Amino acid sequence: xxxxxxxxxxxxxxxxxxxxxxxxxxxxxxxxxxxxxxxxxxxxxxxxxxxxxxxxxxxxxxxxxxxxxxxxxxxxxxxxxxxxxxxxxxxxxxxxxxxxxxxxxxxxxxxxxxxxxxxxxxxxxxxxxxxxxxxxxxxxxxxxxxxxxxxxxxxxxxxxxxxxxxxxxxxxxxxxxxxxxxxxxxxxxxxxxxxxxxxxxxxxxxxxxxxxxxxxxxxxxxxxxxxxxxxxxxxxxxxxxxxxxxxxxxxxxxxxxxxxxxxxxxxxxxxxxxxxxxxxxxxxxxxxxxxxxxxxxxxxxxxxxxxxxxxxxxxxxxxxxxxxxxxxxxxxxxxxxxxxxxxxxxxxxxxxxxxxxxxxxxxxxxxxxxxxxxxxxxxxxxxxxxxxxxxxxxxxxxxxxxxxxxxxxxxxxxxxxxxxxxxxxxxxxxxxxxxxxxxxxxxxxxxxxxxxxxxxxxxxxxxxxxxxxxxxxxxxxxxxxxxxxxxxxxxxxxxxxxxxxxxxxxxxxxxxxxxxxxxxxxxxxxxxxxxxxxxxxxxxxxxxxxxxxxxxxxxxxxxxxxxxxxxxxxxxxxxxxxxxxxxxxxxxxxxxxxxxxxxxxxxxxxxxxxxxxxxxxxxxxxxxxxxxxxxxxxxxxxxxxxxxxxxxxxxxxxxxxxxxxxxxxxxxxxxxxxxxxxxxxxxxxx
Amino acid sequence: xxxxxxxxxxxxxxxxxxxxxxxxxxxxxxxxxxxxxxxxxxxxxxxxxxxxxxxxxxxxxxxxxxxxxxxxxxxxxxxxxxxxxxxxxxxxxxxxxxxxxxxxxxxxxxxxxxxxxxxxxxxxxxxxxxxxxxxxxxxxxxxxxxxxxxx
Numbered sequence: 001x002x003x004x005x006x007x008x009x010x011x012x013x014x015x016x017x018x019x020x021x022x023x024x025x026x027x028x029x030x031x032x033x034x035x036x037x038x039x040x041x042x043x044x045x046x047x048x049x050x051x052x053x054x055x056x057x058x059x060x061x062x063x064x065x066x067x068x069x070x071x072x073x074x075x076x077x078x079x080x081x082x083x084x085x086x087x088x089x090x091x092x093x094x095x096x097x098x099x100x101x102x103x104x105x106x107x108x109x110x111x112x113x114x115x116x117x118x119x120x121x122x123x124x125x126x127x128x129x130x131x132x133x134x135x136x137x138x139x140x141x142x143x144x145x146x147x148x149x150x151x152x153x154x155x156x157x158x159x160x161x162x163x164x165x166x167x168x169x170x171x172x173x174x175x176x177x178x179x180x181x182x183x184x185x186x187x188x189x190x191x192x193x194x195x196x197x198x199x200x201x202x203x204x205x206x207x208x209x210x211x212x213x214x215x216x217x218x219x220x221x222x223x224x225x226x227x228x229x230x231x232x233x234x235x236x237x238x239x240x241x242x243x244x245x246x247x248x249x250x251x252x253x254x255x256x257x258x259x260x261x262x263x264x265x266x267x268x269x270x271x272x273x274x275x276x277x278x279x280x281x282x283x284x285x286x287x288x289x290x291x292x293x294x295x296x297x298x299x300x301x302x303x304x305x306x307x308x309x310x311x312x313x314x315x316x317x318x319x320x321x322x323x324x325x326x327x328x329x330x331x332x333x334x335x336x337x338x339x340x341x342x343x344x345x346x347x348x349x350x351x352x353x354x355x356x357x358x359x360x361x362x363x364x365x366x367x368x369x370x371x372x373x374x375x376x377x378x379x380x381x382x383x384x385x386x387x388x389x390x391x392x393x394x395x396x397x398x399x400x401x402x403x404x405x406x407x408x409x410x411x412x413x414x415x416x417x418x419x420x421x422x423x424x425x426x427x428x429x430x431x432x433x434x435x436x437x438x439x440x441x442x443x444x445x446x447x448x449x450x451x452x453x454x455x456x457x458x459x460x461x462x463x464x465x466x467x468x469x470x471x472x473x474x475x476x477x478x479x480x481x482x483x484x485x486x487x488x489x490x491x492x493x494x495x496x497x498x499x500x501x502x503x504x505x506x507x508x509x510x511x512x513x514x515x516x517x518x519x520x521x522x523x524x525x526x527x528x529x530x531x532x533x534x535x536x537x538x539x540x541x542x543x544x545x546x547x548x549x550x551x552x553x554x555x556x557x558x559x560x561x562x563x564x565x566x567x568x569x570x571x572x573x574x575x576x577x578x579x580x581x582x583x584x585x586x587x588x589x590x591x592x593x594x595x596x597x598x599x600x601x602x603x604x605x606x607x608x609x610x611x612x613x614x615x616x617x618x619x620x621x622x623x624x625x626x627x628x629x630x631x632x633x634x635x636x637x638x639x640x641x642x643x644x645x646x647x648x649x650x651x652x653x654x655x656x657x658x659x660x661x662x663x664x665x666x667x668x669x670x671x672x673x674x675x676x677x678x679x680x681x682x683x684x685x686x
Numbered sequence: 687x688x689x690x691x692x693x694x695x696x697x698x699x700x701x702x703x704x705x706x707x708x709x710x711x712x713x714x715x716x717x718x719x720x721x722x723x724x725x726x727x728x729x730x731x732x733x734x735x736x737x738x739x740x741x742x743x744x745x746x747x748x749x750x751x752x753x754x755x756x757x758x759x760x761x762x763x764x765x766x767x768x769x770x771x772x773x774x775x776x777x778x779x780x781x782x783x784x785x786x787x788x789x790x791x792x793x794x795x796x797x798x799x800x801x802x803x804x805x806x807x808x809x810x811x812x813x814x815x816x817x818x819x820x821x822x823x824x825x826x827x828x829x830x831x832x833x834x835x836x837x
Binding site for chain 2: 033035036038039040043044045046047048050053057058059060061
């Protein structure tokens with residue numbers, strides 16, 4: 001039943017006849033059809049010969065898709081590296097899995113909100129530290145100040161809800177400011193946020209480490225190592241992809257949310273049941289200051305620092321499951337509601353329980369202890385607080401790479417930041433953030449108190465620009481209800497501007513001036529990068545060709561030959577196949593060597609031109625480069641192709657036994673104008 | 687009786703899995719090579735070599751799935767994609783060309799609307815293949831009634 005006495009082959013990619021009527025010379029999409037005659041008269045069937053479907057899958061004529069197998073390393077070292085990498089960051093995901101990697105609201109909340117929610121652990125303390133200077137009278141202002149900040153948070157959140165719907169491709173403050181206030185305003189917002197993200201990681205990780213070294217003081221000498229280890233762990237978890245990091249970080253975030261909610265419910269219930277008598281705070285200060293407007297503004301500005309991280313969701317809208325904007329807006333509302341309720345709640349309980357800041361215990365710890373006592377519940381609450389403070393850094397790991405991606409997409413940051421890694425996360429942004437934050441921690445010896453004054457200036461600058469941008473947006477769009485939205489955003493812009501001014505004034509001498517220097521510096525760099533990309537694009541643009549293609553240039557081929565062997569003869573044969581203008585060049589160190597080579601050439605040179613370059617000073621590359629330039633001057637339009645014969649030893653270590661002449665010449669030719677370098681390898685088998 | 691070359695036609699139906707697993711068992715025992723073949727049937731109003739991208743892609747997926755099943759069953763197989771007017775004759779001809787000595791076909795329990803039915807491809811292979819043919823019928827699901835008894 002042998003059926004294939006007669007068979008014909010066709011290229012599946014080119015079933016249409018060739019323009020000249022001939023069969024295609026190669027099967028470009030690696031698929032050919034063999035027509036076989038069947039066992040019965042007239043029976044035929046087609047065998048579809050697929051090139052290598054395990055590695056390259058053909059999806060359509062002329063369209064191949066690489067499989068996961070392609071990236072699987074073949075060598076032992078490669079396999080070991082791959083194994084370690086897969087253990088640390090997980091197996092690579094195909095691009096089409098991007099939709100599966102997106103976050104639902106439950107997972108998105110811990111990813112994007114850990115920074116904002118963690119603020120409720122220390123924001124009250126920031127207010128009380130200022131107001132306690134005025135004694136009990138000052139502390140009475142803490143609740144109105146907290147309510148004012150909650151109002152500001154509501155305004156900013158409302159603004160970002162509008163942003164999320166108006167700019168569903170992400171970008172947050174940068175996009176809003178750029179589109180409505182101009183490119184430079186957008187870049188200022190972006191620079192401010194990028195600085196803030198780096199500082200958030202360094203400061204929050206150091207704070208988390210400080211909590212650990214306070215509890216276990218023998219670890220204090222290792223605080224830098226511990227902080228760097230935390231940064232490495234968070235970096236690796238983020239490299240595993242946004243969905244997995246969401247799952248990992250969900251547990252501590254929700255533990256904190258539920259435990260603090262429990263503290264608030266129990267604390268308020270005890271007040272309502274009359275179990276708590278409002279206590280007069282025990283104040284250590286003897287010299288009390290009067291309550292002034294500056295003090296209130298200072299406390300307001302200090303407490304407003306809690307709002308950092310609010311913009312992260314607006315940056316990361318594309319990370320949400322569809323409908324992206326709606327889910328992002330809902331998560332934003334959850335986040336700001338939780339933060340607002342927690343912040344006001346903790347401030348209320350602190351006032352009701354007569355709690356004041358001390359140097360030995362945080363306000364949140366005092367509130368927890370006053371409400372829960374010192375049992376297991378308090379222990380869990382404290383552990384959750386420590387974890388959320390460390391995880392505040394994770395919001396930056398979501399925000400920074402996405403903002404860097406948007407900036408890179410617009411040409412203001414290196415294009416490498418648009419790269420998605422094996423797990424579809426913006427790996428370069430994540431690694432750079434981890435590296436810079438670790439460098440800061442090391443530079444400051446694990447004590448980042450000096451960085452805290454730098455913190456928050458950037459956030460409020462971006463808030464102000466973003467809200468001012470939204471005011472302009474409403475003014476331009478005149479959508480239904482624009483007046484109301486514009487008033488809210490305008491109010492928000494004014495309030496955040498006030499906070500910015502106060503924070504700037506209070507913290508200027510403490511180091512905020514560094515940020516005010518860094519922001520314009522970064523903006524200058526962004527503009528420089530964009531100018532470079534514009535120059536590249538202009539020079540490569542097809543528009544200059546006026547609709548015409550590029551005519552094939554004349555090829556002048558140079559084959560530098562060291563000695564005549566199979567490798568050099570194969571390179572000569574290859575060179576001959578691309579041009580008849582072929583010159584073999586031998587760099588000889590003396591006349592005897594030259595003469596000997598000329599004799600060999602007469603036997604093996606196959607009639608090709610040979611030029612001897614005698615180099616009495618024993619340099620190899622330089623005379624050859626000068627010769628190439630001189631030859632090129634004979635025909636400036638021609639393309640000089642240098643064909644390099646090179647034999648490749650069977651084992652990597654055997655490279656050490658050979659001169660790397662070809663390699664050095666390739667390096668020298670890399671930046672040589674109008675020169676193409678072609679390597680003709682000859683693989684040795686043993 | 688030892689086999690050296692086994693052919694498993696795969697159509698992307700659940701019954702393929704049992705057939706591949708059985709083939710892997712036999713291949714392990716006899717050190718035989720397995721080839722899984724999927725045939726794209728081309729309508730008569732089209733040229734035999736007409737390309738249907740969707741069918742090609744489906745065929746690739748069916749064969750990729752066959753490889754996965756074999757891998758899970760600690761076996762390996764090579765795959766082949768054919769295009770023919772009638773699947774049965776292409777399978778029989780290809781089996782002859784490859785020197786196949788056993789064809790293992792997975793068949794479903796029955797067609798949804800009635801009596802047990804082997805299908806045209808299975809019948810053709812049973813009637814015309816020179817080598818041995820084993821049929822591997824999938825197990826009956828609980829929600830399916832028993833087949834009508836033969837009169």
